[in-house]
Amino acid sequence: MSELPVALVTGAATGIGAACARQLAAEGFRVAVHFRSSAEKAKRLVAELPEAFGVQADLTVAEEVDALVKGLKDEAGGVDVLVNNAGYNVNAPMLAMNLEQYDSVAVMARSTWYLSKCVLRRFMLRKNSGRIINISSVVGHTGNPGQIPYTMVKAGLDAFTKSLAQELAGRDILVNAVAPGFIDTEMTGELPQDVKDTILARIPQGRMGRPEEVADAVAFLATRGHYVNGSVLHVNGGMYGG
Ligand SMILES: NC(=O)c1ccc[n+]([C@@H]2O[C@H](COP(=O)([O-])OP(=O)(O)OC[C@H]3O[C@@H](n4cnc5c(N)ncnc54)[C@H](OP(=O)(O)O)[C@@H]3O)[C@@H](O)[C@H]2O)c1
Secondary structure (H helix, E strand, O other), X not given: OOOOOEEEEOOOOOHHHHHHHHHHHHOOOEEEXXXXXXXXXXXXXXXXXXXXXXXEOOOOOHHHHXXXXXXXXXXXXXXXXXXXXXXXXXXXXXXXXXXXXXXXXXXXHHHHHHHHXXXXXXXXXXXXXXXXXXXXXXXXXXOOOOOHHHHHHHHHHHHHHHHHHHHOOOOEEEEEEEEEOOEOOHHHHOOOHHHHHHHHHOOOOOOOEOHHHHHHHHHHHHHOOOOOOOOEEEEOOOOXXX
């Protein structure tokens, strides 16, 4: 088994997750490239990164998370850094959204909580060390019309970050969040042009961010940032300073 520290990045086949996987590999991690449906993209990324390997799971299904964690034990022996990057959104104003759509977004909070619990119990608490980095969002702080459940999940993720950091007090396990602003990925690519223009007008730096710029902040928290804990690091071109 490899001697390299192991980083599990969820939703790593696409967008911000793929940038995090590349950056963490460059920092010397053996990356577990998690994916749900983007198998081909995951395969290509694994081939690109030294010692990386792919792991598949729908994180909304507890049994698949259990199998994922068991697979990580067998393949890599443990997880040193967990990047909770996977996310899901349905764009619709509240009155046009039904309960099924609400649940399909809201379940991601539960998924992140459960995966973190499993990784902590199985790996990090045993070693008394680790880093958990949650990818939240600027909209959890500012709100965003048409994205109410998503903004609730992302605000909740920042609260989860602060609560878990306090629960783990006294251990060398640090929990932080990175809250991206509007980043140029497939997720934002789906937005209509007029919505994009309105967003751009609200960004002091006048442009969308790049996935690599979010990954930089993740790499900092994964490898340095030894006295940063329970924090939310904003990466948003000045859109929100909270
Ligand atoms: N782009 C932005 O402007 C922006 C801004 C703030 C925050 N964020 C957050 O950044 C993270 C990455 O977003 P992105 O922009 O890179 O979008 P993306 O390319 O759509 O990535 C979302 C990822 O989540 C995974 N995923 C979704 N549902 C899943 C499930 N049930 N189980 C397992 N994996 C699941 C997808 O995996 P598969 O493709 O394999 O299904 C995909 O790789 C998300 O948490 C998002 O909310 C993005």
